[in-house]
Structures are given as C-alpha cells and as structure tokens.
Amino acid sequence: MSMSTSPNDAFHHRSLSSVEGSSPTLRRTTTGAVPKQLKPFREQDVKILLLENVNQAGRDILHGQGYQVEALKSSLPEDQLIEKIKDVHVIGIRSKTKLTSRVLAAAKNLIVIGCFCIGTNQVDLQYAASHGICVFNSPFSNSRSVAELVIGEIISLARQLGDRSNEMHQGIWNKVSTKCWEVRGKTLGIIGYGHIGSQLSVLAESMGMDVIYYDVVNLMGMGNARQVPTLDQLLATADFVTCHVPELPETMDLISTHQLETMKQGSYLINASRGSVVDIPALIGAMRTGKIAGAALDVYPAEPAGNGDYFNNNLNSWAEDLRGLKNLILTPHIGGSTEEAQSAIGVEVAEALVRYVNEGVTVGAVNMPEVALRSLTMDEPNHARVIFIHQNVPGVLRRVNEILGDHNVDKQMSDSRRDVAYLMADISNVREVEVAQLYRELESLKERIITRILY
Ligand SMILES: NC(=O)c1ccc[n+]([C@@H]2O[C@H](COP(=O)([O-])OP(=O)(O)OC[C@H]3O[C@@H](n4cnc5c(N)ncnc54)[C@H](O)[C@@H]3O)[C@@H](O)[C@H]2O)c1
C-alpha cells in the first residue's frame, strides 16, 4: 500500500515522529487496544546505537523496554558513524563521539541523544535542537569520582609517586625527599567551582589544605574556601592549580604561557576537564624549565577512539615530548571511570531516554525546553499525547490550538528555549482516524520541526 494514499497508513508509519526526508519505520503496538502506558509503536522497532562502552546497567534498562540495542565498545570514525546513524532513533555516546552538524544531518530518524557523561561539548546542541533532536546528559554522577582522582594526583605529584613507582618497576631504588612535600598547609587553586570543583574543595580542606577558587559566577564557598576575583590572583597564590571548567570558546587555552608564568615557582598543574583548556606545548616548556614541578593530565585535544589505540605524535604532535617528562601523570581520560559513576550514569541517562521515547518528557534536557505531563493511566483510555516541536515564532500556538480545539484537550504544556518551542498536549476520547487527521494538520504547519503522536 502506498503510504501517501491512506491516512491510517501514514499515521501508523509515522506514529513515533516525522523528520523531513526520513523514511518512517515505526508502528503502533495493537490497533484499537487500550494502552496501559503511552506506547506508540512496537518497542522492538525502536533502534538504539550505543557507542563507547556504555555501562551494562544502562543497556539493561534499554533492553528491558524491548528496544533493538546495538552496543559498541569504542567510538566510530566519522564516515562509519554517518553510515550507522542513518537508521537509528536513539544514539548513546560518551565524551569522544563527535556529533557534528554533518553527522546529525545524516541522522534522518534520530529523535534523541543520550550523553552518558557530563560533558556535552561533543554534540552540536544548537543544530540538534533546531532539528527537534533532544539531548540528555548526566550532570553530576561522576563528579565525586573526578574529585577523588584529583586528590590522589595532588598527593602523587607532591611525593613524586609516579616517578618512584616507574623506577621501582625498572628495578631502581631511588629514595629521595628533595622537593617532596606534605599537602597539609598548601594552597589548592580550583578553576571552575561547579559540581566537581566544590566536591574537591571539601575533600582538600579535610586534608588540611587551604582552598581558593576562581569562577566566572559568584559562588558560595564550601567550608573555609574563598573565591578570588581574578584568575591571575589564583595562579599567583596556589601551590596546586586544578582546572574544572567546561569546554567553551572562552576556556580554550585558559592555561597558556602567560598563566604558567604567573604561577608560583615549583607549583603543580592538574587538568581533568577538557584537553583544549591547557596549552600543552606551553606546559612542556614550563616543566622543562622547572617552573612547573609536576602535572597531571587526564584529557587531551585529540584522544584515541578506543582501548589499545596509540597515544603518540600521530594523534598529538607533542605526545612523545610529553611522555619524556618527569613527575607528569598521564591518564587516559579516566576521571569519571569508576564502577559507581558508570552504573549511576547508565541508569540516569537510560531512564531519561525511555521517558523521552515513551512519553515525550524533556525534563533534564540540555538543549530543549523542559516539558512534562504526568503519565497516562488505565483510567484514561483512548488518549493520545501530541508532541509538537516547532520554531519559536509568534502565532504558532494559536494555529496549533485551532487544530487541537476540535478535540477534548485534557492538559497541555508548552515552553521555549531560544529558537525552539516544545508543546505537549493530552487529548481524550480520540479515534485512530482522528489522530491521523490531527497528525496531518500539524505536519502541514510551516513552523513544525517534528510532530509525534503517542497513543
Ligand atoms: N576527566 C573526566 O573524566 C571528566 C569527568 C567529568 C567532567 N569532566 C569535565 O569537567 C568539566 C566540569 O565539570 P563540572 O561537573 O564541575 O561542571 P559544572 O558545570 O558543574 O562547573 C563548571 C564551572 O566552571 C565555571 N566556568 C565556566 N567558564 C569559566 C571560565 N572561563 N573561568 C572560570 N570558571 C568558569 C562555571 O561557572 C561552573 O561553575 C565538564 O564540563 C567536563 O568537561 C571531565
């Protein structure tokens, strides 16, 4: 049957969503049945691609819904990603997979992205929003893990633990105390006092450190920690400087030659935020002169796609210079890699994806307005939930409500964020043929980005 000839057929095939140029593939569960929850399609038709070894706890939740889940251990090169993303309705990634506008343009069926991590800099959030693709992350489930790693690094740098351990592995006994320090009484300077920075502040104070921090926002300090007005003041005062800012144009090379010169002689630098935040050639220079006595890096401008890949000059031209430095701890982006953090993130993001796919709820989204209506129950038979993502321009709500006005609208919520608006409405006592008509009318509005009708 041709899809364009039958309203029912168009409705069936497009009941999850319609994106310009997509090939609709999803169908409803059973014709005419009273849904227990809003399930607009057979769950087994929902295709999910998970990259970068998303935790089992998250995979179990998605499998538990009956979705088709393909999980890969590493990220994919762009050409392979473009091929794979064409088909899927949901993609789950971590920090390495770059979802650029070029990649997303190929994702014709995609309705939602789950970042199973904190950072969302790897996704073109604006492009995604303007194409009706919702993005979720896990804003703080790995914050504690990062803070604990940094505490370990502060002590390791102060005691040159990495070097002593390497020497012992080579059979060399080298017992030294020169330039090895207690951390008690030393000053920790935290750049970016958000979820991670503030956790770290508490842990550092409990070891007897003085804590200062610099942030673009005015924030209350934990314990005795105090905010300083300028980055230069922090750099000139701290014995240990640690970066916990997001990747933004303003944080690119936040620590470069001038900042390293401003730091105290023999101080230490830690970066577990993003690789773009520290100018690594400048750091190499400062460590060679002894200005910086030690450093710990967990993140790099370019990172290998998966385990077993090389970290060398082919990836970053200075990698081998870096590897030759003393008292430098290099870790492969493991700040958030603990069992606790990964399973918590897996559950949190997978649940957000399920809520979005099944109920259209955007609470916690990072690029869409946050909209929720309570779940429908058995007491509300023959309901349909209309989701209309549209351009945020005057007059659309009036036109949408003219269309919905022929039905009994039980509840409705609408909100906007920048250029994109999200409307959700539950209508009752609606027959399938009416829903199909409703769908077509909403789709005909020129401001429409995506229409979904869940029933
Ligand atoms: N290494 C890892 O595995 C790992 C794990 C989690 C997060 N991260 C990175 O750490 C970053 C910080 O995480 P978070 O959860 O603490 O984020 P957050 O958003 O809670 O805090 C970031 C803080 O940085 C501040 N900030 C922004 N721009 C700034 C600037 N130019 N100068 C000073 N302060 C600035 C913000 O105001 C905010 O208070 C994340 O964006 C992510 O990139 C890395």
Ligand SMILES: O=C(O)[C@H](O)COP(=O)(O)O
């Ligand atoms: O943004 C984050 O949460 C961290 O950088 C961790 O990223 P990962 O999940 O890729 O290890």
